[in-house]
Amino acid sequence: MSQGLTLLPPSATAAARGTDLLYLCLVGFSTLIAATFIIIIVIFSYRYRRNSRANRDNPPSHARGLEAVWTIAPLLVFLALFVWAAHDYVQQAKAPKDALQVFIVARQWMWKAEHMNGRREINELHIPIDTPVKLLMASQDVIHSFFVPAFRNKRDVVPGRYSTLWFQADRPGEYLLLCAEYCGTDHAEMKGRIIAMKPEDYARWEERGALHPGLAERGYALFRRHGCMGCHAAASSVHAPELSGLIGRRVHLSDGSSITADETYVHDSIMEPQKDIVNGYEAIMPSFKGQLNEAEIMAIIEYIRSLGPGQIMGDRP
């Protein structure tokens, strides 16, 4: 983190350099336009000052052709800009399938990260470089925004839904993590570090945390402790949906619609079970609001995800 005057923050992803390229082109374009107009205004101001002897014969009051040109020319430039920027945006919106997943829980005023192997961090996130990393983010209270200037990327973390953000760092280093959405008293202190490491260093770092049970393992324990087994285990006599292989599947609801069972759907089903009832089932599930926090729900989701199609509910992950 350099001191003094910097015009571009460090960049650590290819996407960031793509954004910089568009930014610098736009800086060039707008400097050119602004300079042209300021120069024209200054020239006219001097040439046509009150007592000058400039030729003022037949001052034009309008010029259709010229006006058409300066309507259509900006329009074309703007459309080109739109296409360029939208293209980059769409790239950033879709995470690759094989991305390394990390859960992030935001709360006033800290960032908590939960790695797959159960390792947890606060206000720090260790990631391997040259690997796509996908963050699945939830907020425990108000809206926050996960902002890493070096990645030229940010995403609001909105309570009640999962937000995702992905990136692929290509330079090891420490990068600033900031909260960009105002979230109360210590908003400005909700800062942290992204520590991008070479894959072998990351593997070493990850091993050191392997003392904790994995995230899915923790979810399994929660699943049993909160009595989910009583209904959702394959052997249960209660008629409840089978959850193995659920994530990513199409689910038909009792109101005739269907929905893809993503993380947000599972989250809602635990907190607001009356909202989307699966077709053919009674609405008998109680809400777990107030009993599970965001990190615990993430662990349960990870447990459900960990069960392959060959496994049945109640198996260890």
Place this chain on the structure above:
Amino acid sequence: MITRASRTAFASDDMGVRSSGKPTASSYLHDGYSLWSWISSHDHKRIAILYSLSITSFFFIGAMAAGLIRMELLTPAADVVDADTYNRLFTAHGVIMVWMFLIPSIPSVFGNFALPLMIGARDLAFPRLNLLSWYLYIGGGLFTIAALLLGGVDTGWTFYTPYSSIFSNTHVILTLLGVLVVGFSSILTGLNFIVTVHTLRAPGMGWFKLPLFVWAIYATSVILVLATPVLAITLLLLAAERVFGIGLFNPALGGDPLLFQHLFWFYSHPAVYIMILPAMGVASEIIPCFARKRVFGYKFMAFAIIGIAVISFLVWGHHMFVSGQSVYASMVFSVLSFMVAVPSAIKVFNWTATLYKASITFTAPMLYALGFVILFLQGGLTGLFLASLSIDVHVTDTYFVVAHFHYIMVGGAVMAYMGAIHYWWPKITGRMYAESWARVAALIIFAGFNLTFFPQYLLGYDGMPRRYHTYPEQFQVLNILSSSGAAVLAIGYLLPIGYLLWSLRHGKPASDNPWQATGLEWTTPSPPPQHNFDQIPNGAAEPYDYIPEKGVQE
């Protein structure tokens, strides 16, 4: 201070008249001298004065909050105020500047004063309603001030949920009430202007004979009437959630936080055009007058105003590119945001072309108008960065956005407001201000403004988020530049208070038409009589019928 000084100036006007040797004319300023004669007046000109005094007071309250913010940001650490105070300061700055100053500024002061005169009317269509608007404005202002005095509010002027509905323990409801009441003032004022323009134009004055200022105020009024009710509904829903726990925006109660953002920006984006369209109208009056030339492409300019007003309703989603709205929604809002830049660009081109083969005098109003064009151009160009999806992801909620909207709202709207004060000052007060002082102030404001806000673009791209009380050290150099610019800007804004008040007593008496301007407001005495015109004027003249051969004689 302002109120007392200017009231004295108006009240003792008989002395001023004697010294100038003019016969005691009957003008709206002489229509009673008591406080009651002012605050019960139905005269649009007096109501404009009431607005100008109250709006100016709010401007300086909001500016003081900004001053404290800039002082705090001189160093990376917290040293002037604590975090909670800082959060209350930027909220107060935003709420006051947006609703108590910018939205009513040009429409309520100069729309009120000049619009009836410009269309040859004796008053607005509903004079009593006009006075009610002012009382609503003051009422809303008092709620806001009360919230401030009781300890303030810390949600930011955007009131994002669920922070504002559940988590903030400050005076949210009182502030919401203030904004809600001021909103009704906006709606009534807008309605009044719409009906006035439709029904009270002088004989012969067709729509394409209207000065562009009237077009701009008309378009603004349509936005006020259509958009402000959405704000009222949104604020009431927010209050319902906060007070009664009805789940609308809070996900814990089954609500959706993004619903609030959609509703809020559905009003607040058009609100940006409520602030900038009247400013464009002012520039379109001043530039032709001091260039002695018909505004270039009059019809094109009028259609551009309407185009901006219409598209302004369709771009609100560009505030939510990183909020989680769908990728397709973001793309539609992005392309529409580029579209709204087209008519804005046309206006800049046409103002520039107006200077071609002109005969230009650089009076203070002209300096403000040219400053407006240059700063608005820069604000517009940086708008292109924000409309570009991938760049917006990086710079949204950073100082880049702060710089961009200050270029539009301060560089644009406030510059034009200052230009309007100087342009119509002789008509309003019957006195000339001190020209050289005014030119110096205009240049100081221009320089101070750029020094304050240009570094914030760099700061934003460098990654400094907005609403930060403390910040990482690498941002300090640019923050020092910005804060020193704010000091220069403060001097620029204080100077006019001095020389304008001075002119009320000592200024040279103004002739009816000191700028040799076209427009009906200049055909009546300065200051105008109570009912504006002795005879209803003929409105058939072409607008901006200037001849470049003769410059304005100073």
